[in-house]
Amino acid sequence: VGLDPLLVAAPAIGLLAGAILALRVVPLLAELAERVLGTRSGLVAPLGARQLARRPLRYTRTALLLMLAAALGTFAAAYSTTWTRSQADQAAYAAGSDLRVEVASFPDLPLWAFKEAYEGVDGVERAMPVVVDRFDVSDGGAGQLLALDTASLPAVADIRPDLLGGASLADLAAALEPDLEGLDPIRLAGEPVSLMIGLDTALENLPLEDADGNLVFAGPFPETLPVGRVSAALRDGAGIVRVFDGVGRFQAAVAGQEIEVELTEELASGGTATPHYPLELISIQLLLEPPPDTRLAGELSVTSVATQDVAGLDAAVDLVPSRDGWSWLLERGLLAPEPAPAVNGRPETVAFAEERPIYGDEGSIELRLLPDSLIEVAERPLPIAVGRSFADETRVEVGDVAAIGSLTRRTQVEIAAIMEAFPTLDPVQPFAVLDLGGFALATYARSGEDLFADEWWLSVTDEAAAVVALDADPYSVETLTSRTGRTAELTDDPVALGVIGALAIGSIAALIVAIIGFVVSAVVSTRERLGEFALLRALGLSTAQLSAWLAFENAFLLAAGIVGGAGLGVLLSWLVLPFVTLTREARAVVPPVLVQIPWLAIGVVHLLAVAALVAAVVAIGGILRRVPVSGVLRAGQD
Incomplete structure (x- = not known):
């Protein structure tokens, strides 16, 4: 990609053309000043205005120089x-x-331990999980999806309000907050290190025939045969659903089993990984993995749930499915979850009748005991903020309901906001942002899976210490992007710095030349009009009045040049800078450029102009005080 020569030349062309056009305004301003001031009492103001209106071309060269200098300085x-x-x-x-932080594909930490681990790093103040995903769009392409913790968004992220349609991060976070009213998980007291889940199982192997009708039956399998695994889905302190796996497998037909689900993990690098407390119980999962060539029937019951703290003390969890509105779901392979066959009056039990058994050759079966309110909440549309490109392509507006995802997993969403861009995402491509907690609940209700946070956005108080710590085990950092480091890298562009330096030198030189030219022009103009001033002195004007007259003329000239030049520079900046500010690869920058007008620097230029005016007035006053009135008049007569 090459640079457009017109873009390179545009500032110079605009500067010169604008200054020349602005000069056409100087005579008009002089005539206006004459009309306004000509009727006033006194001599100074009417004489000054009359002089400007009679001879405007005398001042145009100096005005042009002042305009070019002020415009160049403002633009630079x-x-x-x-x-x-x-x-x-x-x-x-x-x-x-x-x-x-972009997390490695095979991290050393369990998925549920990253928040506590990152927020425990020296220099890290807060950690926000971010899930990066793709979704289908109408034209067959793929859109970009970010699911993030909206509660942490205002404290962690750094986003320009104009990219959010003028809204603040707090406004966006509030708009994306999901409707979880009615969700009733079970709060686990304290900071438990494990869950103890009691099971009664009574499964038996039924006779099985092959495709030819021959009996395939290896006989009853042992009651202690391991046939499945236990896991628990918990909602952590950030509102994210996490799945914790149990230790070992449960047996086929044994009453009074107790499976431990560990909520912490000892790390190989030392230390203990812990979840983000407090925790809420969302679901108990049973994964049946029957052996091949089997046909199972019977019952499975969850008899108790208890927590265990670090001291080994147990505390029963008050879970009564019939009272708390919990029920079983069954998921077979890729089929949608369906209600599991329950036993009347025993909602903690699921039963597989001989008429509809479990076949070992069909793969695993997953059972989930969860609150009915979770399914109801998960079916509500999630608030989502979409990009302008997505809205234009799909013709959606705020308040519309749509479905995003892939063919096999769709999520109902409601458009809560339309944004111009969002960090890390390409604004040209369709994109969407939603709350991770709500998305995790919907995902779990649909598939029984938790989400892998591909990225973690961190707010830090000591970046150097945080970077050193994150580079070590067990933080599993694949890529680390620093805003400060990225800023330093981008602002170290020698080409751009060279342009800035050249503009600065040129504007300073032009300003010095313009000020010198202005003072010299004022002095020379005064000397050329000594005869006129001597005559006015003879008619009764004082030196102070003559000085005020000339000060008025030069102040008008200076104001027209400096103010006009500054205005031209501001106009040129607004028109040109969004197009000439490019990346190193000569591409348009993302996010779009916001033109910054340095009013302080412009104020300094105006102060220098005032200093130049004072110098000119002092020089003119000195000349006028030394004018020999009689001598000049006699010389003029001769």
Whole structure:
């Protein structure tokens, strides 16, 4: 990709053309000043205005020089501040937060332990999980999906309000908050290290015939044959559903079994991985894995649930399915979950009749005991913020309900906001952002799976310490993006810095030349009009009145040049800078450029102009005080 020569030349062309056009305004302003001031009492103001209106061309050269200097200085300062702000915006957009961690595909930490681990790192203040996914769009392409913890979003992320349609991060987080009213999980007291789940099983192997009708029956299998696994789905302190696996397998036909589900894990690198407390019990899962060539029937019952703390003390969990509105779901392979065959009056039990047994050759069967309210809540549309490209392509508006996802997993969503862009996402491609907690609940209710947080966005108080710590085990950092580091990298572009330096040198030189030219022009103009001033002195004007007259003329000239030039520079900045501020690869920057006008620098230019006016007035006053009135008049007569 090459640079457009017109873009390179545009500032210079615009500067010169604008200054020339602005000069056409100087005579008009002089005539206006004459009309306004000509009727006033006194001599100074009417004389000054009359002089400007009679001879406007005398002042155009100096005015042009002042305009060019002021416009160049304003444009140079605006380019510098705009470019610097743009690099910082690009870095913030690429990082999303102070630090962005991309987690390795095979992490050393369990999925449920990352939040506590990252927030325990020296220098890290808060960690926000982010799930990166894709979804189908109408044209057969793929959209970008970010599911993130909206409760942490305002404290962690760094996003320009204009990219969010003028809303703040707090407004966006509130708009994306899912409707979880009615969800009634069971709160686990304290900080348990394990769950103890009691089971009664009574499964038997039934006779089985092959395709030819021959009996395939190896006989009853042992009652202690391991036939399945236990796991528990818990909602952590961040509202994210996490699945914890039990230790060992449960047996086929044994009453009073107790399976431990560990909620912590000893790490090979030392230390203990813990979840983000407090925890809420969402579901108990039983994964049946019958041996091949078997046909199972019988009952499975969850008889008790208890927590165990670090001291080994048990505390019973008050779970009564019939009272708390819990029931069983059954999932066979890729089929949608369906109600499991329950036993009347015993909702903690699921039964498989001989007429509809479990076949070992059909693979595993998953049973989930969960609150009915979870299914009801998961069916509600999730609030979602979509990109402008997505909205234009699908023609959706705020308040519309749609479904996103792939062919096999669709999520109902309601459009809560339309954004121009969102950090780390390509705004040209369709994208969507939603709350991770709500998305995790919907995903679990649909498939019984928890989500892998591909990224973690971190807010830090000591970036150097955090980077050093994250580089070690067991944090499983694949890629680490630093906003500060990215900003330093982008602002170290020698080409852009060279342009800024050249503009700065040129504007300073032009300003010095313009001020010198202005003072010299004022002095020379005064000397050329000594005869006129001597005559006015003879008619009764004082030196102070003559000085005020000339000060008025030069102040008008200076104001027209500096103010007009500054206005031209501001206009040129607004028109040109969004198009000439590019990446190193000469591509349009993301996010779009926000033009920054350095009013302080413009104020400094105006102060220098006032200083130049004072110098000119002092020089003119000195000349006027030394004018020999009689001598000049006699010389003029001769």
